[in-house]
Amino acid sequence: MTATxxxxxxxxxxEALVLQKFRRKIRDGTVAFVFAHDGIEALASIEQHPHVDMVVSDINMPRMDGLSLLAKLQEAEDKKSTVIVSAYGDMSNIRTAMNRGAFDFLTKPIDFGDLEMTIDKTIRHVEAMREARRRQLEAERAHASLSRYFSPQIASRLAAVGDSDGMQVHWREIATIFTDISSFTSLVETVAPDVLGALLNEYVGGMTDVVFAHEGTVAKIIGDAIQVLFNAPGDQPDYARRAIACSHNLDIWAQAFRDRWKDKGVSFGATRIGVHAGPALVGNFGGSRFFDYTAYGDTINTAARLEAANKHLGTRICVSAAAADRAGNFQGRPVGDILLRGRSEPLRAFEPLQDVPFKATANAQYGEAFAKLEAGDVGAMPAFAALVGAHADDALAGFHLKRLLNGAKGARIQLD
Known part of the structure; x- marks a missing residue:
C-alpha cells in the first residue's frame, strides 16, 4: 500500500527537500507526497485527492493558518490524522493544536529522521483505525442481515463472534412453529394494494416481535406464512416449552390484530399455528453469495401439516405429542391421532390451553368425552353433544360430535 x-x-x-529525503520510499512506492502552500490550497487538494492518508501542516501560513486548517479537517466526516509543525518556542500553539485533535507535532527546523519516524507512526495509526472501522462495518452489516432471522440478543452475539459453527448445515434437535392465515388469497384479491401492504407489514412485524421476545429464529417468511425455529442456532434447553409459549402469544397477538383491522372494515383471516419437535437439517443454505438460515426435513413438514390440520379441526393451534412431551408440564387437551398427508403412521396431536381454560370445568368434561371416544364407548356421542350444547363455540368438541354423527369411531382421524 502507498501512503499518501x-x-x-x-x-x-x-517541497524539494522532502522529495529528496524520501526519494527511496517514493521510488519503492511506499509513500507519495502532495504539497500545498496554505490551508485553503490544502482543502482544495484534499478534494482532488480524497485518498490522502495524513497531513503534515505548518501553523503560520497566509490566507488560512494551520490551526484553522486543523479545525476544518476535524469537522470533515473523513478526519485526516494531522501532524502539526511549529517553532520550538511556540508551545502555546502546539498545545492548542493537540487540544483540537492533532495526532502529533514536530518542531522547526524539521529533523527529517524525526519526520520519517512520525510519518511511520501516524500511518500505522491510520491503518489500525481503518481496520477497526472495516471490522465495525462488517459487524454492522452482519448484524443487519442476522436481525432478519434472530432476536436482537442472538443477532448481536452472532455478529460479534463472526462466522460460527452454528451457521454450518447440520442435523439438530429443534422445535418449530409454522403459521398461516386462513382465506389470505381472497384477501389479496379484494383489498387495495396500499392497504394490503400496510396490513401485511404490520402483521409480519408484530408476529416477528413476538417470536424475538421468546428468542426464536425466523427461518422463513413466504407471503403470509412464517416458519420459526427454537434451539437453533444456539442451545435452548427449554426449546419446546418456548415454542409452545410463543405459539400462545402469537395467537393472542394475531387475534388482537384481526380485531383492530376489523374495526377498519378489513376482514383478516384467522392465524393457524402448527408446532412440532424433532430432528431437522439446519443452517445457512444461501451458498457463498447469500445468507439463508433455515431448516429442512420431516419435522418442518409435519409442523406445516399440523398448521393445515387446524382448518379441519376448528382449532387455531395444533401441537404434536413430540413437542408436548419435550416441553414438560404441558397444558392442553388431546385432539386425536391424526393421519397427516405423507405419513404412514398417525400422530397424536393436542390443542394447547392456557391456565384458565385448562383448569375450567369444560376442559374436564372434554377429557371425559375424549376418553370415551378413545375407548370406543357409545357414551362418547352424548358426552360431546352435551359439551357442545353447553359451549357452542367449542369448535373441537363440535368436530368430534360431527365425526361421531357421521359414523366415525375412535380417536384416529383421517383428514381429507
Whole structure:
C-alpha cells in the first residue's frame, strides 16, 4: 500500500527537500507526497485527492493558518490524522493544536529522521483505525442481515463472534412453529394494494416481535406464512416449552390484530399455528453469495401439516405429542391421532390451553368425552353433544360430535 501524505507549508524549499529525503520510499512506492502552500490550497487538494492518508501542516501560513486548517479537517466526516509543525518556542500553539485533535507535532527546523519516524507512526495509526472501522462495518452489516432471522440478543452475539459453527448445515434437535392465515388469497384479491401492504407489514412485524421476545429464529417468511425455529442456532434447553409459549402469544397477538383491522372494515383471516419437535437439517443454505438460515426435513413438514390440520379441526393451534412431551408440564387437551398427508403412521396431536381454560370445568368434561371416544364407548356421542350444547363455540368438541354423527369411531382421524 502507498501512503499518501499532504504537506502544507509556505516555505519554497521544503517541497524539494522532502522529495529528496524520501526519494527511496517514493521510488519503492511506499509513500507519495502532495504539497500545498496554505490551508485553503490544502482543502482544495484534499478534494482532488480524497485518498490522502495524513497531513503534515505548518501553523503560520497566509490566507488560512494551520490551526484553522486543523479545525476544518476535524469537522470533515473523513478526519485526516494531522501532524502539526511549529517553532520550538511556540508551545502555546502546539498545545492548542493537540487540544483540537492533532495526532502529533514536530518542531522547526524539521529533523527529517524525526519526520520519517512520525510519518511511520501516524500511518500505522491510520491503518489500525481503518481496520477497526472495516471490522465495525462488517459487524454492522452482519448484524443487519442476522436481525432478519434472530432476536436482537442472538443477532448481536452472532455478529460479534463472526462466522460460527452454528451457521454450518447440520442435523439438530429443534422445535418449530409454522403459521398461516386462513382465506389470505381472497384477501389479496379484494383489498387495495396500499392497504394490503400496510396490513401485511404490520402483521409480519408484530408476529416477528413476538417470536424475538421468546428468542426464536425466523427461518422463513413466504407471503403470509412464517416458519420459526427454537434451539437453533444456539442451545435452548427449554426449546419446546418456548415454542409452545410463543405459539400462545402469537395467537393472542394475531387475534388482537384481526380485531383492530376489523374495526377498519378489513376482514383478516384467522392465524393457524402448527408446532412440532424433532430432528431437522439446519443452517445457512444461501451458498457463498447469500445468507439463508433455515431448516429442512420431516419435522418442518409435519409442523406445516399440523398448521393445515387446524382448518379441519376448528382449532387455531395444533401441537404434536413430540413437542408436548419435550416441553414438560404441558397444558392442553388431546385432539386425536391424526393421519397427516405423507405419513404412514398417525400422530397424536393436542390443542394447547392456557391456565384458565385448562383448569375450567369444560376442559374436564372434554377429557371425559375424549376418553370415551378413545375407548370406543357409545357414551362418547352424548358426552360431546352435551359439551357442545353447553359451549357452542367449542369448535373441537363440535368436530368430534360431527365425526361421531357421521359414523366415525375412535380417536384416529383421517383428514381429507
Amino acid at each position: 501524505i499532504l504537506v502544507v507549508d509556505d516555505e519554497p524549499d521544503l
